[in-house]
Amino acid sequence: MRTVQIVEAKARFSALLAAVEAGEEIAITRHGKVVARLVPDRPRMASELFRPMWDHADEMDLEAPADLIPEPVSESLD
Incomplete structure (x- = not known):
């Protein structure tokens, strides 16, 4: 990898x-x-x-969380 100073980079x-x-x-x-x-x-x-994540997959918890109970939806539109 070539290295250049900022002054040279601006000029070239x-x-x-x-x-x-x-x-x-x-x-x-x-x-x-x-x-x-x-x-x-x-x-x-x-x-x-x-790819880096899968290299350590055995160290990760890949279990999905439990689904939440649905909440009732109000029909009124204030």
């Missing part, structure tokens, strides 16, 4: 975006600390987002 933003479109990841730093990352956008499946 279009070139950095072209590099990101080509698949490169770029870290933007301020005073030597990473404050942002430019990464290529790619479509993701919902299963990708939940």
